[in-house]
Amino acid sequence: MAFPGTGKIWMNGKLVEWKDATIHVASHVVHYGSAVFEGARCYATPKGSACFRLDAHMKRLQQSAKIYRMEYALGLDGWMNAVLETIRANAMKSCYIRPIVYRGYDSLGVNPFNCPVDAAIILWDWGTYLGKDALEEGCDVKIASWSRMAPNTLPALAKSAANYANSGLIKMEALTDGYSEGIALDVSGEVSEGSGQNIFIVRDGAIFTPPLSSSILGGITRDSIITLARDLGFAVTETSIPREALYIADEVFVVGTAAEVTPIRSIDRIRIGAGRRGPITEALQRAFFDVINGEVPDTHAWLTYVYPEESTLRAAGSAPRIAGAHAR
Numbered sequence: 001m002a003f004p005g006t007g008k009i010w011m012n013g014k015l016v017e018w019k020d021a022t023i024h025v026a027s028h029v030v031h032y033g034s035a036v037f038e039g040a041r042c043y044a045t046p047k048g049s050a051c052f053r054l055d056a057h058m059k060r061l062q063q064s065a066k067i068y069r070m071e072y073a074l075g076l077d078g079w080m081n082a083v084l085e086t087i088r089a090n091a092m093k094s095c096y097i098r099p100i101v102y103r104g105y106d107s108l109g110v111n112p113f114n115c116p117v118d119a120a121i122i123l124w125d126w127g128t129y130l131g132k133d134a135l136e137e138g139c140d141v142k143i144a145s146w147s148r149m150a151p152n153t154l155p156a157l158a159k160s161a162a163n164y165a166n167s168g169l170i171k172m173e174a175l176t177d178g179y180s181e182g183i184a185l186d187v188s189g190e191v192s193e194g195s196g197q198n199i200f201i202v203r204d205g206a207i208f209t210p211p212l213s214s215s216i217l218g219g220i221t222r223d224s225i226i227t228l229a230r231d232l233g234f235a236v237t238e239t240s241i242p243r244e245a246l247y248i249a250d251e252v253f254v255v256g257t258a259a260e261v262t263p264i265r266s267i268d269r270i271r272i273g274a275g276r277r278g279p280i281t282e283a284l285q286r287a288f289f290d291v292i293n294g295e296v297p298d299t300h301a302w303l304t305y306v307y308p309e310e311s312t313l314r315a316a317g318s319a320p321r322i323a324g325a326h327a328r
């Protein structure tokens, strides 16, 4: 869906109208993909608007910037406050949050050092990523003909714009071939991840997911699902997964900030398990949605509430019902 193009964008500490938040076409990032970014979500819970794992997202942004030698003078608290301030300035109840750090305008050439390191925070409404029905019905995916990045080429642990050139190839191929998503292998032929999601399989009641060394992004949803699965008593193992293990798994699901927890019902037209959401996927989905919707105690301290007056009401024991709460 096209942007409605309303609201304010945070640019280097200033709130700028959406239409004025522009950069020069000769900015380094436009030519060389020199940006790192984040994708987080703020949910409208019955106890008020809350960002999910905002600290982990902003920490990963700082780490991505560190890998690319981009220094931006804002600490973790500064980043978190900037996000909260931008949500408040736009009076949003729920939104997708996109902070980005990029090499700006000075001169062009591969050497980025003369170009300033600039930053922005953009917010917009983003519903279900893989289709409204996919959360229950599951989606149909293919193994991509493109591999994820080889080790020591483009760093997979940095959430950099450059990595999404590869993701774009995977996604376009999948859509062109009639699937909703592509799952990529790493250069050794082991399962890596989707174009924008981490992947899990379930076999004989146990849960497996590729390790960080399989060229994946260290997903914050992945980490949350591992934690919730262990809370529920499931064994979770991070291990190399051969391609064919996907086809014979009892359940497969993908996770990510955009995709949340989405079941996979077929891969390369091979039916996975019963061809619909499996019971363990459903249990993990429920556990995840209960946390993000504020319906269970936040035992892992994953939620950061946005509006102080709502926390005051919470403390007084009269939680307001927010209109438009995430409908799940």
Ligand SMILES: Cc1ncc(COP(=O)(O)O)c(C=O)c1O
Residues within 6 Å of the ligand: 039, 167, 193, 194, 195, 196, 197, 198, 216, 217, 218, 219, 220, 221, 222, 255, 256, 257, 258
């Ligand atoms: C390539 C890739 N892998 C995994 C993920 C999941 O990461 P997270 O759960 O932190 O959103 C994303 C999401 O941005 C991604 O783009």
